[in-house]
Amino acid sequence: MARSFALVLLALASLASLAAFLGSPGAPWLAACGGATFPVALIALGAVRQGRFGGLGVPLALLWLLLAGGLAAVLTLPAGGPDVAGLPLATALMIFVLVPVPLLGLGLLYAFSFGRLGIREEDLERMRRLRRSGEACQGDQ
Amino acid sequence: MMPLLGRPLIVVSTLVYFAACLGLGVWALRRTRSAHDFWVARQGLGVVVTGLATMAAAFSGFVFLGGPGLTYRIGLSSLFINLSIGFTPALLAWALAKRLRLLAEVREVYTIPDAFLARYGSRAASGAAAVAILAGVVGYLGAQLLAMGTLLQAVLGVTLPAAVGIGLAVLLFYSVAGGMMAGVYTDVFQGVLMVLAAVAVFGYAMAAGGGFSRVIHSIAASPRFGRPFLEPLGKTPALTAFGFFFVFGIGVLGQPHMLNKFYMIRDPRRLRWLPLVLGLSQTLCLLIWLGLGLAVPALVAKGKLAPLARPDDAAPAFLLGFAPEPLAGLAVAAILAAIMSTADSFMNLGAAVLVRDLPRALRRKVGNELLWGRLATAGVAAAAAALALGYNDLIALLGTFAFGTFGAALAPALAVGLNWRRVTAAAATASVVTGTALNLGLEFLARQTFFPALPKPPLPPGALPTAVSLAASFAVLLAVTAWTGRREPPLPEDISAVMEA
Numbered sequence: 325m326a327r328s329f330a331l332v333l334l335a336l337a338s339l340a341s342l343a344a345f346l347g348s349p350g351a352p353w354l355a356a357c358g359g360a361t362f363p364v365a366l367i368a369l370g371a372v373r374q375g376r377f378g379g380l381g382v383p384l385a386l387l388w389l390l391l392a393g394g395l396a397a398v399l400t401l402p403a404g405g406p407d408v409a410g411l412p413l414a415t416a417l418m419i420f421v422l423v424p425v426p427l428l429g430l431g432l433l434y435a436f437s438f439g440r441l442g443i444r445e446e447d448l449e450r451m452r453r454l455r456r457s458g459e460a461c462q463g464d465q
Numbered sequence: 466m467m468p469l470l471g472r473p474l475i476v477v478s479t480l481v482y483f484a485a486c487l488g489l490g491v492w493a494l495r496r497t498r499s500a501h502d503f504w505v506a507r508q509g510l511g512v513v514v515t516g517l518a519t520m521a522a523a524f525s526g527f528v529f530l531g532g533p534g535l536t537y538r539i540g541l542s543s544l545f546i547n548l549s550i551g552f553t554p555a556l557l558a559w560a561l562a563k564r565l566r567l568l569a570e571v572r573e574v575y576t577i578p579d580a581f582l583a584r585y586g587s588r589a590a591s592g593a594a595a596v597a598i599l600a601g602v603v604g605y606l607g608a609q610l611l612a613m614g615t616l617l618q619a620v621l622g623v624t625l626p627a628a629v630g631i632g633l634a635v636l637l638f639y640s641v642a643g644g645m646m647a648g649v650y651t652d653v654f655q656g657v658l659m660v661l662a663a664v665a666v667f668g669y670a671m672a673a674g675g676g677f678s679r680v681i682h683s684i685a686a687s688p689r690f691g692r693p694f695l696e697p698l699g700k701t702p703a704l705t706a707f708g709f710f711f712v713f714g715i716g717v718l719g720q721p722h723m724l725n726k727f728y729m730i731r732d733p734r735r736l737r738w739l740p741l742v743l744g745l746s747q748t749l750c751l752l753i754w755l756g757l758g759l760a761v762p763a764l765v766a767k768g769k770l771a772p773l774a775r776p777d778d779a780a781p782a783f784l785l786g787f788a789p790e791p792l793a794g795l796a797v798a799a800i801l802a803a804i805m806s807t808a809d810s811f812m813n814l815g816a817a818v819l820v821r822d823l824p825r826a827l828r829r830k831v832g833n834e835l836l837w838g839r840l841a842t843a844g845v846a847a848a849a850a851a852l853a854l855g856y857n858d859l860i861a862l863l864g865t866f867a868f869g870t871f872g873a874a875l876a877p878a879l880a881v882g883l884n885w886r887r888v889t890a891a892a893a894t895a896s897v898v899t900g901t902a903l904n905l906g907l908e909f910l911a912r913q914t915f916f917p918a919l920p921k922p923p924l925p926p927g928a929l930p931t932a933v934s935l936a937a938s939f940a941v942l943l944a945v946t947a948w949t950g951r952r953e954p955p956l957p958e959d960i961s962a963v964m965e966a
Binding site for chain 2: 331346366395433434455
């Protein structure tokens with residue numbers, strides 16, 4: 325179910341991006357939606373384990389909101405919006421929010437969920453066993 | 466760039482940098498005894514080494530020279546190229562790093578086409594990936610050699626062919642002798658140098674402009690640049706800006722010079738820290754883009770620097786006109802490091818395509834991979850240098866869209882195919898062929914000036930050909946999978962285990 329959801333998102337993002345860059349009506353909005361959805365769908369697809377997101381659903385939804393909100397701000401705020409610390413609001417969002425927040429948030433999330441969603445000792449043991457059996461088969465041949 | 470012979474510290478820092486690279490080459494030569502050592506550095510790297518080497522291979526001289534120049538030309542909308550840096554390290558880790566490293570645990574995979582062969586069991590898919598890599602390598606490597614030659618020509622005051630020859634001799638020495646073992650450890654040295662120089666130049670550039678707030682104020686108040694320079698889109702079409710974001714954010718999943726580093730990490734469990742190490746080193750390195758991209762226009766706005774005739778002179782103009790000589794020396798060494806760390810990765814990749822990937826796709830096996838790998842590395846570098854010197858316009862053109870070619874050709878089949886069992890070999894091959902052919906064709910038509918009669922591609926204003934190719938490649942993969950993969954294709958048990966983990 326989780327994998328299917330990620331794949332549907334990925335298919336929608338592909339079509340939205342293709343339509344946008346081929347110049348369909350509302351192209352910038354389609355490009356923004358596709359651009360925000362692509363990384364979320366691919367991270368979700370890579371993180372699915374035994375058909376579940378394993379607690380990543382909410383962080384990924386937040387990532388989508390952050391990216392989509394940031395790109396929407398770029399499109400909707402006239403001339404980038406009012407000044408914040410001397411920079412237009414949308415530019416300040418890009419530099420001070422859209423880069424550091426996902427960088428640290430996703431980096432820490434990956435590190436601290438690695439024991440559950442990354443590589444476990446039993447995964448490694450299974451890989452080593454399979455490698456040994458593969459080498460044994462080659463030896464027999 | 467003006468000749469730098471009169472700047473002894475810059476020449477000295479260049480020579481010291483070369484000496485360090487040669488020393489690392491000698492060190493690696495003593496440790497390179499097999500093809501395993503030569504192609505994947507004996508799979509003995511820690512996570513910090515892997516992260517720094519990945520960053521150094523990914524960031525070419527463009528970050529140090531082209532980025533500030535592009536910002537001078539189009540304003541802060543250039544940052545859309547870097548905006549995805551917030552999520553790309555985690556995206557790489559979740560979508561690919563784990564699968565690729567586990568693949569190396571169960572199979573003898575050294576290259577990205579090896580991963581195609583293992584996952585899809587298809588020589589066509591693997592061969593198509595190898596051809597796409599070779600096409601990108603020619604452009605990327607040639608462009609790096611040209612950039613290295615241009616910089617060394619200015620530093621050492623020699624002709625361009627001699628400058629390319631000197632730089633190539635250093636590159637060849639450590640790459641041929643030590644293969645990826647030398648490549649990775651020189652990448653780490655080069656990566657550290659790049660981060661140090663980027664942080665130091667950023668700090669100095671902000672100080673030279675009177676601090677961040679005054680830099681921003683000077684630009685906004687200037688009639689030449691004005692507030693539009695600081696706006697997120699400025700004069701850049703939204704489709705171009707979002708195209709940058711898409712291509713650099715998703716295309717990163719197809720960059721073989723970054724991905725093959727994931728095979729080399731010693732303990733797969735150390736991948737836990739990869740996104741943070743990679744992301745932080747990349748962010749620090751990009752400070753030079755932001756720092757010079759803001760400081761140079763601010764200095765021009767204040768009348769302290771003459772307006773630039775060529776935007777690409779932004780970094781050299783600041784380093785030679787404002788930075789103290791030791792800092793300029795460090796920065797020149799870092800620029801060389803950025804160029805050479807990318808070039809050595811491509812020499813290794815090109816050699817692997819010729820010695821390992823294409824022969825395997827054609828059901829051939831090369832006997833002594835270590836020897837032939839060394840010869841092929843020299844051959845690839847010499848061919849790229851000859852092409853770069855003989856057809857520099859064409860090579861520079863190819864270099865500009867090599868990133869997109871890799872992304873469009875390889876990202877879908879790797880990122881989706883390693884995480885979804887239903888993707889078939891036919892779908893992967895169709896995606897690789899679509900991405901490669903569409904990107905090369907559209908980019909060439911969009912940028913070429915060699916054949917005036919050829920039409921421009923039928924794309925809307927501002928749309929990047931690479932963005933179209935990348936989106937089309939994903940769409941083709943999904944469509945052909947839906948068409949051909951109604952049932953999950955049977956997978957070997959070990960590949961199944963890698964994809965389930």
